[in-house]
Amino acid sequence: MPTLQLAAITQANRPAQLPLLSKLADILATxxxxxxxxxxxxxxxxxxxxxxxxxxxxxxxxxxxxxxxxALDTLMPVEAGALLPGWRDTIVADLGGVGLVFxxxxxxxxxxxxxxxAPASRIPRLQETVSTAVLLDRRPxxxxxxxxxxxxxxxxxxxxxxxxxxxLLIEHLVLAVLLHKRIKRGQRFVAYSEWYRLHTxxxxxIKTALAPASRFWGWYQLREEIGITPIGRACLRDLDAxxxxxxxxxxxxxxxxxxxxxxxxxxACPQALxxxxxxxxxxxxxxxxxxxxxxxxxxxxxGPARA
Numbered sequence: 001m002p003t004l005q006l007a008a009i010t011q012a013n014r015p016a017q018l019p020l021l022s023k024l025a026d027i028l029a030t031x032x033x034x035x036x037x038x039x040x041x042x043x044x045x046x047x048x049x050x051x052x053x054x055x056x057x058x059x060x061x062x063x064x065x066x067x068x069x070x071a072l073d074t075l076m077p078v079e080a081g082a083l084l085p086g087w088r089d090t091i092v093a094d095l096g097g098v099g100l101v102f103x104x105x106x107x108x109x110x111x112x113x114x115x116x117x118a119p120a121s122r123i124p125r126l127q128e129t130v131s132t133a134v135l136l137d138r139r140p141x142x143x144x145x146x147x148x149x150x151x152x153x154x155x156x157x158x159x160x161x162x163x164x165x166x167x168l169l170i171e172h173l174v175l176a177v178l179l180h181k182r183i184k185r186g187q188r189f190v191a192y193s194e195w196y197r198l199h200t201x202x203x204x205x206i207k208t209a210l211a212p213a214s215r216f217w218g219w220y221q222l223r224e225e226i227g228i229t230p231i232g233r234a235c236l237r238d239l240d241a242x243x244x245x246x247x248x249x250x251x252x253x254x255x256x257x258x259x260x261x262x263x264x265x266x267x268a269c270p271q272a273l274x275x276x277x278x279x280x281x282x283x284x285x286x287x288x289x290x291x292x293x294x295x296x297x298x299x300x301x302x303g304p305a306r307a
Contacts, residue, residue, distance in 0.1 A: 016050050020106045024056060024113065025135050027079045033064040035120040037136035038127075051181045053112035057132060059123040061140045062147040066154040069098055069117055076102050082113070083279050083286075087174040088159065088167070089114065090197070095129065096122035098158050101174050103283070110286045112177055119151035165265065165272035168205040172198060172261045173283055179254045180287075188248050195249050199242050202261055206235045209269035231268055238264045255287070 021039065028034050036059030042052045060068045076082035082102040089099030097118030103110045118126055120140040126132075163171070175198045182191035203222070207214055210232050211225050222239075226232040238260055245253050262280065265272050273280070 017052060017054050017111065020104065020111060021054050021056075024054065024080055024104075027075070028056070028058050029136050031068070033060050033068050034136070035059045035061055035138050035140040036123050036134070038132035038134050040116075040130055040132045041114070051184060053114050053181075055114045055116075057116045057118065057126065057130075059118055059120045059126075059140075062119040062121050062143045062151040065097075065117070065119045065151040069100075069154070069158065072100060072115070072117070076104075076113075076115075080104050080113075081106075083110065083282055084170050084173060084276070085167075086115070087170050088163070089116075090171075092116060095126050096152070096155065097126075098155050103174065103177060105282070105286060108286075110177060110283070112174070112181070119148065119155070121148050121151070163204065163208065165205055165208050165269040166274075166276065168201050168208060169261065169265050169272050169276070171201045172205075172258060173280075175201065176254050176258050176287075179249060180251055183249065183251050183254070192248050195247070195254075198254075198257060199239075202239055202242050202257075202264070205261065205264065205272075206232075206239060206268065209265075209272075210235065235264055235268050258287075 025037055029037055036057070038057040038059075039055060040057055041055035042049070073085040076086065077084075080102070082104050084103055086100030086102050089101050092099035092114070095116065095118060097116055099114065099116045102113040102115065104113050105111070121143050175194055179191055179194050179198070182188075182194060203219060206226060207222075210229070214221075214225060216225060223236060227236050242257060242260065245257075249257075262273075
């Protein structure tokens with residue numbers, strides 16, 4: 001097992017996420033295909049708080065890049081305890097690789113793990129663009145030009161692949177975790193952006209389930225195309241209820257949205273929930289624990305009894 005350079009991050013702010021970061025880094029570094037491991041975001045800058053996600057960048061030998069990325073949905077649940085398959089991150093900047101978000105339980109909480117995987121040939125350029133703290137620098141062997149081209153082609157195809165109903169359902173669950181964090185921090189502008197993304201994912205879920213061959217872009221012709229069946233009309237009522245809510249949500253709005261989309265999925269594409277029932281039940285439990293904890297922290301201590 002290679003030695004990971006965690007000292008600088010530990011000295012910077014001793015983040016609460018350090019044990020989880022160390023565990024994830026050990027898991028990834030075990031693979032000889034991984035050439036680099038870096039931390040970015042608040043953990044790298046020494047500004048992390050208890051809500052901060054774990055931002056990791058993994059460099060992978062170009063020849064092994066496609067197989068490594070495809071294996072992550074098995075590796076992360078089995079080795080790291082991730083609750084769900086990874087969500088293809090549509091928010092992260094294009095740095096030559098692919099971004100995946102996993103939800104990993106630790107110490108009674110669901111932690112957001114942002115894992116960006118890039119071919120080793122792209123790591124020098126990435127390091128010029130993004131501020132990172134290096135955990136592992138294991139130089140790859142020679143990289144052939146065809147391997148570089150194949151890795152680039154795989155990344156482009158992976159990100160462009162149409163999302164299934166199951167992937168869109170996972171997107172809702174991940175975005176809800178992000179939104180709860182924004183609300184607690186008072187980040188109203190970011191919450192507005194991610195709330196719109198969640199509504200768009202609801203629309204995409206309906207279209208993918210009921211009009212997979214749609215010729216219309218985005219939000220166009222939804223009523224005409226979807227509302228021709230009872231199930232379609234029910235789904236459009238769900239979507240209307242979603243977009244009729246506040247522009248910037250409260251925590252209860254996010255919880256209501258997740259329950260709404262789970263009901264929608266059971267109605268329109270029940271196969272999306274195949275294999276996810278236990279994960280969704282655990283997700284609900286963790287979210288309820290967070291809400292209960294937040295309520296107890298906000299409740300003032302009881303005063304002396306009065307006659």
